Amino acid sequence: MAKWEGKVSSTLSKASANQIWPLFIxxxxxxxxxxxxSTCYGVHGTNGEVGGTRYCAGFSLPNEDGGADQVSWSKERLVAVDHEKMTMSYEMVDCNVGFKSYLSTIKIVCGDGEGCEVxxxxxxxxxxxxxxxDLVQKYQNGLDKTTKKMEDGLVQISAYSL
Incomplete structure (x- = not known):
């Protein structure tokens, strides 16, 4: 069976790549x-370094456990980090949402002015x-909401430091 490959992006106008990158890493x-x-924490290795593994739970993909009362979860491992190019790749090593093979890459692209693109x-x-x-739309919605929350958080921090 062929794999699904895709890419979504979100543009931020009030936050720079240098401000956004630390939040992703x-x-x-x-x-x-x-x-x-609802939950994300380290289970192995060092945060932000290759080999670091996290446990995540409570996201919008349906789980294979067969019930709405069952929480969707995954264990994900960082497999590549390039701070200079602001890219990171991670794989899903275990989950209850049906992925048998999963690799994602996040890249922060500098904008011409203040903003950036993720x-x-x-x-x-x-x-x-x-x-x-459906999956592409879930990724797009997740990224748009994530980057908006990040940007709004950074704007609030800037307002407090004035």
Missing amino acids: DFFNFHKWFPNM EWSFDVNPLEGLTYE
């Missing part, structure tokens, strides 16, 4: 920014019960 604390993710690409096996278009 804080790999063990992504629940602060990602919508509906790109989120993925290479996954097809998920039963979802179309490719």
Whole structure:
């Protein structure tokens, strides 16, 4: 079966790449920014370094455990980090949402002025019960909400430091 590959992006106008990158590379604390993710913490290695593994729970993909009362969860490992190019890749090593193969890359692209663009690409096996278009839309919605929350948080911090 062919893999699903795709990329979504979100443009920020009030935050620079240098402000956004540390929020993404804080790999063990992504629940602060990602919508509906109630839990995220390190289970192995060092936060933000290759090999660091996190446990995440409470996101919008349906779980295989068969019940609405069951929380969707995953364990994800950082497999590449390039601070200079502001890119990071991670793989899903275990989950209850149906991924048998999963690799994602986040890249922060500097803008011409104050802003930046965040790109989120993925290479996954097809998920039963979802179309490719549904999955792309979930990624886009998740990235848009995440970057808005990050940008709003940074604007609030800037306002307090004035």
